[in-house]
Amino acid sequence: MNYDSRNYDSRIVMNKMSIHHKKRVYLLFLCSLFGILSVYLIDAGRLFGFDFVEGVETVAEMDNLPQTLKDYEGYLDISVHELSLSDAGDLKLYVNGDKAYYFLPACARMEEMLFRFDEDMYDVVIDGVAVASGDMLAAYEPGRAYDMHIISKRQGVQEGMDCTLTLMQSxxxxxxxxxxxxxxxELNESLDNExxxxxxCVLADGSIDSQGFLAKMNSRGNASFAKAEKKSYQIRFFESTDVLHMGSAYKYILQANALDPTYLRNKIVYDYCKEIxxxxxADSLHVDLYLNGEYAGNYLVCERVEFGDSRIAVENGYLLEKMMSGRIQEDDVAFQVEGMEDFIVREPLEVSEEEAAYICDYMNMVEQKIASCTTKEAYEELKKYIDVESFADMYLIDAVTNNIDSNIASTFYYKLSEEEGGKLYAGPYWDYDNAFGRHDRGYIAELCAYPSGYSEELFAVRQFRELVVDQFNKSAGPVMQRYIDEVVPSMDDYLQASRKMDICRWEAKGHHGDLYSTYEEAYPYLLVYMQKRLDLVEDFLNHYESGAYHRVVFVNTSSIGYRDTEYWVKDGGAIPEEVIREVGDRFYCKEFLNENGKVYRREPIREDIILYGNKYEEL
Incomplete structure (x- = not known):
């Protein structure tokens, strides 16, 4: 049908859309009852004229009007709609005080867009010209500011507001x-809601990449969920779906990156790990996300860390996640390993008591072998049980990214079945929005922001150190340097338009970068920190054997605070006071004792030493 703004009756079309929406809701309800049979119900519904991909319902009830437009922040049902993208629905107007925005996807074509709103609820005037529902947007230009006047009508009471309208496009x-x-x-209120x-998913050229029905959608996250208004989500399709050529799967993650003002840290680490x-x-791609017609912001669509043909291709093995004890859920299969605390069995999904006991015993055996690995013979014996190359990768990724969550949470290992060799592998890697000094606990680039794990413990073994240095010099180091020089600036440029939209959308809520909360501050800092940390790791690894550097291991002797961590100091140097204070804050202690029981007073360091926390605070 050719829509002409001169005779386009928006209310008739909106009433039709309301009917379509009710039909769609009814069939989605059937989908929830019949699961995989939903696809057949949908096909049958189309035969009888049901429309499943029409836009969101645009006939709003009077109760949906804001109580007042004064200082209003949020979305209004004054939408724009692209005729060639009817599957995508309407895009609502975002208002923040005296500023209003339409956030348009890259695929939007202005010459095919029209206004759509209920004229019984709103009057709209742009640059002095009254706008009717159905008017085309061909004359409007993205990036240009327009004077906008909105009158809302609530039960006969009219209220007007003046604002500046800007059309922004990714x-x-x-x-x-x-x-x-x-x-x-409702999803944003609780992790339990679904x-x-x-x-x-529509590509920038307007072609459809993928589509389907979601059996489940829920919020996800821990610190990010608690701190940020912009939430991350997990989605699960009724049918296995290939999204953005990541390989067909049921589950995907939509990462909000709400704690990272650069939007880049997770993507940097995921791609870097793949390249080395x-x-x-996990495959990942940035997208612009729209939820029920409202622009939700710039998101990173990611594969989920799980077993599967297009994910972790392991059969009859185990996927384990290091987890903080306070985050373990009642239905999690969890066990403890001495020195590494709690693990959760993520795969298989159903675990028998015998399987749980087996993997617990195996992990404790590995820990004991690592702890007693002091000779070449012991190292060769350990190699029968773990893939040392993957543990060397873990050491390097921990060191280069300086992620505060490493060895605390979202740290994965997988074990092959005996038929596949039976070894334990470190990785894959997940959740790096706290890497590269974003959190105030990681601002000292020379101090390891993460507690020690298996790979740090193995660094005491000369053969393992040689492997780490070799992998760093051949791949991990040069690739990270190229990321700093070329890849990260290219990523940043690619996100420029989308990032500006996200900033406008969420500036009223604020970003939660602990050190730098704005992109203008955070992006240059990211590059400087990455370079500073890389230079330190390169210098330390290539000169440790000669005695030019020493390891200072801080040991937490209490049951509170964070676990042991390291500081690398040049021969003859002293530990700076700010490092002592920072580690003391992590451990909740006021001083550190050397192995002779004496308080460390910034004496020069001539060898590897261990410092023990002392005078702990009562919490």
Whole structure:
């Protein structure tokens, strides 16, 4: 049908859309009852004229109007709609005080877009010209500011507001549109809430990449969920779906990167790990995400860390995650390993008592062999049980990224079945928004922000150190230098238009970067920190054997605070006071004792030493 703004009756079309929406909701309800049979119900529904990919419902109830437009922040049902992308639905107007925005995906074509709103609820005037629902946007230009006057009508009471309207448009990025049955705010309120809906991913050229029905959508995260208004999500399709050529799977993660003002840290680490040869790293791509017609921001669509043909291709093995004890859920299969605390069995999904006992015993055996690995013979014996190359990768990734969560949470290992060799592998890697000095606990680049884990413990073994140095010099170091010089600036440039939209959308809520909360401050700092940390790691690894550097291991002797960590100091240097204070804050102690029981007073360091926390605070 050729829509002409001169005779386009928006209310008739909106009423039709309301009917379509009710049909779609009914069939999605059937999908939830019949699961995989939903696809057949959908095909049957189309035969009888049901429309499953129409836009979101645009007939809003009067109760959906804001109580007042004064100082209002949020979305209004004054939408724009692209005729060639009817699957994507309407895009609502975002208002923040005296500023209003339409956030357009890269695939949007202005000449095919029209306004769509209920004229019984709103009057709209742009640059002195009254706008009717159905008017085309061909004359409007993205990036240009327009004077906008809105009158809302609530039960006969009219209220007006003046604002500046800007049409912002992304570039190059795919767009993901999700329409849920319920309100997104319900998902954002609790990690326990879930919903169903429709999913469509559209590439920048307007072609459809993937689409399907979601059996489940829920919020996810820990610190990011608690701190940030912008939430991350997990989605699960009714049918296995290939999104953005990541390989067909049921589950995907939509990472908000709400704690990272650069939007880059997770993507940097995921791609870096893949490039240095870490197997089974998650594919990921930045997208613009729209939820029920509202622009949710710039997101990173990621594969989930799980077993599967297009994920971690392991059969009859185990996927383990190091986890903080306070985050373990009642239905998690968890066990403890001396020195590494708690692990969760992520795969297989169903674990018998015998299987749980087996993997617990295996991990404790590995820990004991690592702890007693003091000779070449012991190292060769250990290699029968673990893949030392993957543990060397873990050491380097910990060292280069200086991620505060490493060896605390989201740290994965997988074990092959006996038929596949039976060894334990370190990786793949996940959740790096706290890497590269973003958190205030990692601002000292010379101090390891993470507690020691298996790979740090293995560094005491000369043969393992040689492997680490070799892998760093051949791959990990040069690749990271290229990322700093070329890849990261290219990533940043690619996100420029989308990032500006995200900043406008969320500036009222604020980013939660612990050191730098704005992109303008955070991005230059990221590059400087990455270079500083890389230079330190390179210098330390290549000169440790000669005695030019020494390891200072801080040991937490209490049951509170963070576990042991390291500081690398040049021969003859002293530990700076700010390092002593920082580690003391982590351990909740006021001083450190050397192995002779004397308080460390910034004496020069001439060898590897251990310092023990002392005078702990009462919490």
């Amino acid at each position: 570039e190059s990025l795919p767009a993901v549109f999700i329409e849920t049955l319920g309100d997104i705010e 919903d169903q809906g429709e999913f469509i 040869g870490v197997p089974y790293m």
